[in-house]
Amino acid sequence: MKKMQLEICCGTTCYMLGANRLLNIENEMPSHLRSHAVVKASACLGLCGNRDLAGAPYVKLNGEVIGEATPEKIFSRMQALLEE
Amino acid sequence: MADGSVFLRRELMIRFVRAFYRNTLETELDRIPIEMRPRQGGSSRCCIYRDRAVIKYRLMSLLGFSCEEERDEARTLADYYREAVTREKPVNIAEGLPLSVCEAGCSECPSAKVVITGNCRGCFSRPCMYNCPRGAISVVNQVSVIDYSKCINCGKCVAVCPFRAIVKTTVPCEEACPTGAIHKDSDGHTRICVEKCISCGNCFAKCPFSAILERSQLLDVLRSLQRKEKVVALIAPAAASQIHGSLEQLFTAVSRLGFADVLEVALGAEETTAHEAEEFREKMNNGAKLMTTSCCPAYVELVRKFLPDFMQFVSTTPSPMIFASELARKSLPGCKVVFIGPCVAKRMEAARKNIDFVLSFEELFAMFAGQGIDLMDCEPWPIARPAGLAARNFARSCGVTEAVLQELGGFKDGFKLDAKAINGIDKKTVAMLKLYAAGKLPANFLEVMSCPGGCVNGPCSLKK
Numbered sequence: 001m002k003k004m005q006l007e008i009c010c011g012t013t014c015y016m017l018g019a020n021r022l023l024n025i026e027n028e029m030p031s032h033l034r035s036h037a038v039v040k041a042s043a044c045l046g047l048c049g050n051r052d053l054a055g056a057p058y059v060k061l062n063g064e065v066i067g068e069a070t071p072e073k074i075f076s077r078m079q080a081l082l083e084e
Numbered sequence: 085m086a087d088g089s090v091f092l093r094r095e096l097m098i099r100f101v102r103a104f105y106r107n108t109l110e111t112e113l114d115r116i117p118i119e120m121r122p123r124q125g126g127s128s129r130c131c132i133y134r135d136r137a138v139i140k141y142r143l144m145s146l147l148g149f150s151c152e153e154e155r156d157e158a159r160t161l162a163d164y165y166r167e168a169v170t171r172e173k174p175v176n177i178a179e180g181l182p183l184s185v186c187e188a189g190c191s192e193c194p195s196a197k198v199v200i201t202g203n204c205r206g207c208f209s210r211p212c213m214y215n216c217p218r219g220a221i222s223v224v225n226q227v228s229v230i231d232y233s234k235c236i237n238c239g240k241c242v243a244v245c246p247f248r249a250i251v252k253t254t255v256p257c258e259e260a261c262p263t264g265a266i267h268k269d270s271d272g273h274t275r276i277c278v279e280k281c282i283s284c285g286n287c288f289a290k291c292p293f294s295a296i297l298e299r300s301q302l303l304d305v306l307r308s309l310q311r312k313e314k315v316v317a318l319i320a321p322a323a324a325s326q327i328h329g330s331l332e333q334l335f336t337a338v339s340r341l342g343f344a345d346v347l348e349v350a351l352g353a354e355e356t357t358a359h360e361a362e363e364f365r366e367k368m369n370n371g372a373k374l375m376t377t378s379c380c381p382a383y384v385e386l387v388r389k390f391l392p393d394f395m396q397f398v399s400t401t402p403s404p405m406i407f408a409s410e411l412a413r414k415s416l417p418g419c420k421v422v423f424i425g426p427c428v429a430k431r432m433e434a435a436r437k438n439i440d441f442v443l444s445f446e447e448l449f450a451m452f453a454g455q456g457i458d459l460m461d462c463e464p465w466p467i468a469r470p471a472g473l474a475a476r477n478f479a480r481s482c483g484v485t486e487a488v489l490q491e492l493g494g495f496k497d498g499f500k501l502d503a504k505a506i507n508g509i510d511k512k513t514v515a516m517l518k519l520y521a522a523g524k525l526p527a528n529f530l531e532v533m534s535c536p537g538g539c540v541n542g543p544c545s546l547k548k
Contacts, residue, residue, distance in 0.1 A: 010328060010460060013453040016094045016446070016546070020328065041328075044458050053095055054120070 004037045004078060007060040011044025014057035022057060028071050033078050088128065089294030094446055096139065097302070100146050101454030104306050113143055113161035138189040145297040148175045148304065150184035174301040174441060182283055182299055182431035183276060189295035190274050193255045198237055200228050203249035212241035212250060260290035262509045263390060282389060284382035284509060284534045285428030285543030298428060301441045305422055313420055314344040316412040318405065320425030321350040322479035322539040326445055326546040332464035337457050339465065345416055349423070350471030352408030353478040359401040361491035364529065368499040374525045377484050379403045381433035382534035386509060394521040404478060405430065409439055424448050426542025429534065444544030479539040481507040485531045502527040508536030
């Protein structure tokens with residue numbers, strides 16, 4: 001199976017609003033998800049735009065945008081993808 | 085620890101800076117509380133109206149005003165803004181405080197007390213009752229009950245309960261304050277006592293409601309840069325531990341904000357080291373028993389306010405910030421200097437020592453976010469004269485000691501540097517310092533850092 005691509009936005013806004021903690025997400029990831037995922041830090045994804053700050057930090061999972069990203073939110077989306 | 089209140093503070097800073105760069109701050113300020121807490125959305129406190137009030141006061145403090153200054157509740161943020169842009173210099177806090185209490189945000193936590201929880205099983209041995217020194221505990225209807233007219237909050241019952249059914253509640257800001265400067269006034273509102281506060285920022289960092297605010301100089305720096313004034317950024321050595329990039333990239337990012345030059349405060353730390361070592365040698369040769377460091381402004385303020393007899397032992401060497409500002413002014417005469425670091429107390433030191441502005445790392449990064457500058461995209465800045473490793477380590481506990489030891493190099497004189505460090509100022513270490521001041525000297529060189537681990541864990545650090 002192709003591995004899931006998780007990109008963590010490390011633009012300054014996302015970094016300040018929580019992405020710095022998401023960078024260590026692999027350590028928290030349940031092992032069955034970890035073996036199916038590639039995590040990488042990404043340059044600014046350009047999502048916090050002009051006004052839509054409230055959604056930061058953003059991540060992309062296989063290209064799908066997840067706003068207000070937390071480990072739980074990311075894991076449950078990964079689980080859903082895995083089961084599909 | 086992830087912390088929602090930190091994110092709120094940072095989001096506001098970013099909105100503030102973005103609006104400034106769009107030249108719409110005056111008209112947008114009063115809209116921000118409503119945009120962030122619209123009628124349809126949820127609230128983080130009791131209701132959106134309370135949230136909006138808190139956001140308003142936070143914006144006031146970003147404009148440089150303290151909440152305590154409010155005389156007219158109906159005054160708009162736009163009006164505060166118009167006042168703020170008429171001032172030539174940031175609000176002078178030299179004899180005041182860099183911190184203020186946001187009454188709307190404060191939960192006015194009930195005073196710390198011992199409480200028997202529902203987990204009490206009314207056991208037969210009743211250690212709580214037998215160990216209470218004041219006879220304040222009795223058993224009524226098979227559960228322990230405290231008579232608060234007798235209880236002295238000693239916590240013995242908490243320690244002996246076999247079911248862990250007794251807890252001692254706490255008021256986080258009061259517990260964090262090393263000097264007892266935070267108290268409730270007769271109306272139950274939290275106040276910071278100017279005479280006792282040492283600006284360490286512990287309350288600011290520990291309040292779970294984030295109700296303690298800093299009086300910011302962000303607007304003053306933004307305006308100064310907009311007017312194309314020559315401003316030199318002095319970057320505290322703690323920066324290296326905070327960022328997701330190299331120090332060289334950080335310098336490039338800072339210069340893109342429009343600063344005329346960027347300097348490492350660690351260059352000043354090199355001079356502090358040399359002077360501190362020389363002062364130590366001289367004092368020891370003259371028979372002094374002890375010298376302590378002086379680069380932590382919260383510690384120096386602690387001595388000034390609470391241990392005046394101890395002041396004779398505090399070194400008179402200027403802090404790295406002062407030396408770095410001299411370097412900046414020498415290379416660019418007439419420039420303004422801004423210290424950028426993780427520290428609250430530096431705001432007070434700067435106000436007294438002719439440093440034009442102080443920014444926190446959070447405020448600096450909000451400026452990056454406002455300008456769309458990403459560290460990872462920045463070319464490394466050619467640092468003409470990189471500071472030495474020992475000087476860059478000033479930001480860590482024991483770093484100053486190591487630098488001075490290295491500077492002294494072997495001991496040719498008749499004394500030996502015997503060092504001890506106080507790593508974090510809290511109620512316990514204040515008591516220890518009082519013992520030292522009373523004559524029980526621990527060593528001949530004492531390093532004191534207000535923040536545990538050193539400046540790298542400062543109250544405005546980015547690592548949270």
